Amino acid sequence: MNKGVMHLTQEQQDILDGKKGEVLAKVMKTLVMYGSLFGAESMEKVTGTYNHLVTSVGVTALKPVYDLIETLIDAGAVSSKKFTADPRPMDDNMPCSFLQNLVFKKFMFSRQESYEKQLQKLGLLEKDAFTCACYLPEVGNIPKMGDVLSWSESSAVVYANSVLGARCNRNSGILDLMGAIVGYVPKVGLLTDEGRKASWKIDVRTTSKPEAQLLGSCVGMKVMEDVPYITGLDRFFDGLNDEARTYLKDFGAATASNGAVGLYHVEGLTPEAVQQGQTLLKEGYQTFVITDETLKQTYDNYPVVWKNKDAKPKLCFIGCPHMTLPQLVDWTHKVNKSLKEAGNKKVCIPTVFTTAPAVIKAFKKMPEYSILQDTGVVLSFVCPLMYMENPLCNRMPVITASNKLRTYSTAKYYTEDEILVQITRGGKDE
Numbered sequence: 001m002n003k004g005v006m007h008l009t010q011e012q013q014d015i016l017d018g019k020k021g022e023v024l025a026k027v028m029k030t031l032v033m034y035g036s037l038f039g040a041e042s043m044e045k046v047t048g049t050y051n052h053l054v055t056s057v058g059v060t061a062l063k064p065v066y067d068l069i070e071t072l073i074d075a076g077a078v079s080s081k082k083f084t085a086d087p088r089p090m091d092d093n094m095p096c097s098f099l100q101n102l103v104f105k106k107f108m109f110s111r112q113e114s115y116e117k118q119l120q121k122l123g124l125l126e127k128d129a130f131t132c133a134c135y136l137p138e139v140g141n142i143p144k145m146g147d148v149l150s151w152s153e154s155s156a157v158v159y160a161n162s163v164l165g166a167r168c169n170r171n172s173g174i175l176d177l178m179g180a181i182v183g184y185v186p187k188v189g190l191l192t193d194e195g196r197k198a199s200w201k202i203d204v205r206t207t208s209k210p211e212a213q214l215l216g217s218c219v220g221m222k223v224m225e226d227v228p229y230i231t232g233l234d235r236f237f238d239g240l241n242d243e244a245r246t247y248l249k250d251f252g253a254a255t256a257s258n259g260a261v262g263l264y265h266v267e268g269l270t271p272e273a274v275q276q277g278q279t280l281l282k283e284g285y286q287t288f289v290i291t292d293e294t295l296k297q298t299y300d301n302y303p304v305v306w307k308n309k310d311a312k313p314k315l316c317f318i319g320c321p322h323m324t325l326p327q328l329v330d331w332t333h334k335v336n337k338s339l340k341e342a343g344n345k346k347v348c349i350p351t352v353f354t355t356a357p358a359v360i361k362a363f364k365k366m367p368e369y370s371i372l373q374d375t376g377v378v379l380s381f382v383c384p385l386m387y388m389e390n391p392l393c394n395r396m397p398v399i400t401a402s403n404k405l406r407t408y409s410t411a412k413y414y415t416e417d418e419i420l421v422q423i424t425r426g427g428k429d430e
Contacts, residue, residue, distance in 0.1 A: 046183050054151075228255075353372070
């Protein structure tokens with residue numbers, strides 16, 4: 001079966017030869033075939049403390065996936081390590097009409113409960129370990145620098161690679177699970193030193209700190225799947241602190257969704273750039289300069305796909321990817337202050353802040369929680385993308401500060417300052 005393409009250790013070969021069961025052999029064979037397609041010559045051991053799976057939704061149409069997982073469970077082929085998973089698609093706390101809720105529960109995610117039971121048998125870290133930002137300290141799935149991962153979820157992969165210095169390719173769903181089960185992944189791409197070098201130098205020359213989601217969009221659309229090395233951004237931060245990590249979370253999500261970036265380096269901030277500097281640049285790299293005008297042109301060129309382009313927004317999402325705890329606190333104070341300045345008690349547009357269940361738990365112990373409740377903002381663990389998959393929701397005029405949500409749905413993007421005006425002053429900046 002191996003045909004000499006991959007150089008396997010004896011343990012890996014034994015799995016492939018079926019000495020640990022037929023099901024596990026099929027899993028290994030799939031990974032070997034996948035790796036061979038991309039030129040991998042060996043397999044790398046997964047070393048992260050926990051894994052992360054992207055498939056977290058009980059979509060009725062995914063019956064073959066559930067059948068496959070049941071086969072794995074029956075054979076005892078479960079994850080070699082505990083794992084977190086992407087956000088749940090539903091939350092009873094969300095503002096939903098009766099018909100929208102009916103579509104969610106009866107037609108879209110009718111398998112959610114049974115699927116979560118399967119995930120628990122496979123090795124889910126805990127019952128509420130559902131978030132796209134599994135690396136948040138409250139969640140605890142934080143890889144160390146150099147750890148090899150079997151993850152998917154584009155925003156989590158790019159954060160782990162870039163901000164944490166772990167090593168992971170942009171895997172698809174199910175392949176992440178297969179790597180987690182056998183404990184090995186093909187050594188190729190971003191798992192190699194050469195694959196982590198940058199073919200683009202991005203020179204940020206803006207007059208002020210650029211909007212994270214807008215800058216990420218601009219970079220992603222320019223470099224696509226290549227690795228960028230970013231200069232000029234570190235001047236806006238005092239090292240890799242909470243502010244910088246929150247910024248890079250949102251920046252990276254935009255590069256990964258508006259392009260296909262799996263790794264970026266930021267001079268003076270991200271660990272490999274701090275250690276190796278511009279030696280990370282490949283010979284013959286290309287240069288792209290980003291100015292205020294570059295960002296404006298990017299923003300102005302976003303399409304508005306609403307049926308009525310001038311419709312009044314009916315919903316606002318903040319938190320795609322999920323918000324950090326400091327981000328949640330900061331937004332709470334900004335909304336509260338802006339409402340008071342405008343003479344309003346509640347947000348003018350139904351607004352949802354999304355974050356991990358573990359962050360919600362921590363936030364509820366803070367004084368800001370009651371402040372946020374008073375503003376009328378809904379706090380939820382839901383996945384905004386899955387919410388927008390509902391055809392009754394997708395036709396609504398939804399606004400967001402997330403370039404990822406803009407890219408994958410009909411939501412309209414605004415900068416954070418513009419969003420604040422929309423939700424606290426009804427769009428009137430007085």
